[in-house]
Amino acid sequence: MPRRPEADRDSTTPRAATIRDVASRAGVSVATVSRVLTGNYPVASATRTKVLRAVRELDYVVNAHARALAGNRSKMIAVLLSNLTSPFYNRVASGVEQQAMAEDRLCMVSTTGGDPEREVKLVETLREQNVDAVVLVGGVVDSPEYRDHMARLARLLDSAGSRLVICGRPSPGENLPVTVVEYDNAGGAFAATSHLLSQGHRRILFIGGDEANTTTRDRLDGYRRAIQAYGIEADPALVIVGNQLPPFAYAELKKRLAAGPPDFTAVFAWDDHIAARTLVALRESGVSVPDQVSVIGYNDEQEAQDLYPALTTVSIPHMELGREAVRLALHRDEAAAPNQHVVLGTHIVMRDSVRPLINR
The missing domain is CATH 1.10.260.40 (lambda repressor-like DNA-binding domains)
Structure with a gap:
């Protein structure tokens, strides 16, 4: 027609x-x-x-699309998460969104499924869209290949006037045009383990996490340093790693408890979700918390205070991580160096799942 x-x-x-x-x-x-x-x-x-x-x-x-094609910024912040179900990722992403809105930017969220190759491809695609910054959230399996990929992407984004932001994971290398916003992961683990040690516990089980993951690596480092600082010989049998999903920790702990009475007086769980399943496994095995075994978690998730007993845990500044990531990325010209690195603090939230060991 x-x-x-x-x-x-x-x-x-x-x-x-x-x-x-x-x-x-x-x-x-x-x-x-x-x-x-x-x-x-x-x-x-x-x-x-x-x-x-x-x-x-x-x-x-x-016309924002036309501006992007013309080489101007899209006024958009992209945040890449491993998944949309984890409260940790959601709370950091909320901080990114809040600060993006305050900076008159849109926020776009995408997921990688924990796949490093997909993460790289998404960053390359976002570079073509002229986003103001790409924020990568959460731990990662560290490797020379990963560092090479991130270094290349950081330089590509920088050449396009954009910025790579690493949030909640270590920097991929020095002297790169990248913004790194971390929390004191190892320090929080050191504090959690030291708290248990100060309560008289000497047999502390660390459970959960993939040892190749940067988050697990740092928490194990803090755990081991605290034990060493107290002059205690580390027992490799008290470390159960291999998976950061709660069913893994639950199954491993049930198997250990089925073999006999607990050979530990306290548990340092990789995160609050694993701590929750730890409480279930101990209860089902007839072990009282905190009367017989104390439990401490990590992340201070919303449900930590609703567990029974209420969970002592390490608090992370989730929202501030996201806000600081956007602030630094958008105002990087104010910094003297091309690379920015900020480490935010953590602290222990005392509740009811830890008790002093009576027989010291």
């Missing part, structure tokens, strides 16, 4: 204003309007006022 002449089209549908319409209304050139809207070049105050007034009167909306 031939196209209808312009005059025959539905006249009730208003035509969207164009940048030429704005220029005509303001009495300036199209280039001047573009400079005002992008903020790339200085424009006289009176001229800027005329252009912005014309924008409001015509209800002109900037």
Whole structure:
């Protein structure tokens, strides 16, 4: 069917204003309007006022896709999570979204499924979209290949005027154009283990986590350093790692308890979800918490205070991690060095799942 002449089209549908319409209304050139809207070049105050007034009167909306194609920023922050079900990821992402909104940016969330290759491909795609920053959240299996990939992506994003932000994991290397926002993961584990040791516990079981993962690696480091600081010989049999999912820890603990009475007086769980399943496994095996075995978790999830007994745990500044990631990425020009590295503190939240060991 031939196209209808312009005059025959539905006249009730208003035509969207164009940048030429704005220029005509303001009495300036199209280039001047573009400079005002992008903020790339200085424009006289009176001229800027005329252009912005014309924008409001015509209800002109900037075509963000066209701006991206032209090489301008998309005013978008992308955050990549391993999954959407973990409260840890959700709370950090909420911090990213809050600060993105405060900085007049949109926030886009995508998931990697824990697949390093998918993570790399997503970052490459986002670079083409001219996003202001790409925020990677959570631990990762560290390897030379991973570091090489991240170093390359950091440089590619930087060359495009964007920024790679590593949130909640170590930096992929030194002297890279990357923003790193961590929490004191190993320090929190050191504090948790030291707290149990100060209560008289000497046989402390560490359970959960994949030892190849950076999060597990740091927590084990803190756990082992605390035991060494107390002059206690470490027992490899008191470390159960291999998987960071609660069913793994539950099954391993049930198997251990089925073999005989607990050969430990306290448990340091990799996170609060594993701590929750630890409480179940101990209860089902007739072991009282904290009368016979104390339990401490990590993350301070919402449900930690609702468990029975209420869980003593390590608190992470989830929201501040996300907010700081966006703040630093968008204001990196204010920093003296091309790389930014911030470590936020952790602290123990005392509840009811830890008790002093009576027979010291």
